[in-house]
Amino acid sequence: MTDISAPRKGRPRSADADQAILAATRAALAEHGWGGLTMGDVATRAGVAKTTLYRRWPSKNELVVDAVAILFDELEIADLGSLRADIEAVVSQFADLLAQPESQAALLALFAESCRDPALRRRVRDAIIDPQKRLVHQGRAAAQARGELPPDLDPAEARADVDIIFDTIAGTVEHRMLISGEPASPEWISRFTTLLLAPLTALHIQ
Structure with missing residues (x-):
């Protein structure tokens, strides 16, 4: 062998x-x-x-995907003492990344081409999207350890929640900066985090 x-x-x-x-x-x-x-x-x-x-x-497909993926690999979430602080920090990092002209051009080109190429779309999901869900997993785990969120009881539901949270954060920030062309200011990030946390906090209280 x-x-x-x-x-x-x-x-x-x-x-x-x-x-x-x-x-x-x-x-x-x-x-x-x-x-x-x-x-x-x-x-x-x-x-x-x-x-x-x-x-x-x-x-070219493999090259462009890796050129974009390496940018996202630099994102990290640190335990800053609260879920709010963790979310605001990682959203700020993401916004800074999307503010770079080269990042904007690479992402928009990649997303546009992947709409016409199913194989490229799968590669984007496997190399960029799914690996970045680690940020949500890490943030939830830290919040659960601090008692801010309840523990996960159903693994399937936990995975579904992670998908939704990731899609909400990534989709909102990308739409604001790449589609609407608006900045993600500290004030906007704070307001967005408040709206994101409201249902999570309500569920935890119940």
């Missing part, structure tokens, strides 16, 4: 090259959009050979 733990042969991947490629991808998207983005242009911007690029990302 093959030892799957054995190291791969060949030259190791360069983290610096990967970062340069993903940054070049976002820059190219911001300048040319999805239709104008080419693997050759990305390779030139990143200062790598096209063979290096294709060895890492065989298709």
Whole structure:
């Protein structure tokens, strides 16, 4: 049997090259959009050979998804002492991310193209959306440990609640900033958090 733990042969991947490629991808998207983005242009911007690029990302779909996913991987939720503070902090991080022109261009291009490509949509869900639900899981767990929320009694209901909370936060912030073109100011984030917490608090009191 093959030892799957054995190291791969060949030259190791360069983290610096990967970062340069993903940054070049976002820059190219911001300048040319999805239709104008080419693997050759990305390779030139990143200062790598096209063979290096294709060895890492065989298709434009995979490349763009990873270029966006790495931005979301930087989001984190810290235990700041209250559920309100945790939510406001992570929403503020998300808003700062969406305020960047390259992030806006990359996300809008990716979402538009995924509407026409079911395989790309699945990749977006698997690489970007589902992994970020960890933030909701972590925030709920911290709030439950502090006694702000009741413990989960039904795993299926808990998963459904996490999906709804994630969709509510991500959908609202993305719509405000990418569709409406309005900023997510500290005042708006505070008001949004109040509205989000109201039903959760009511359920806990009951």
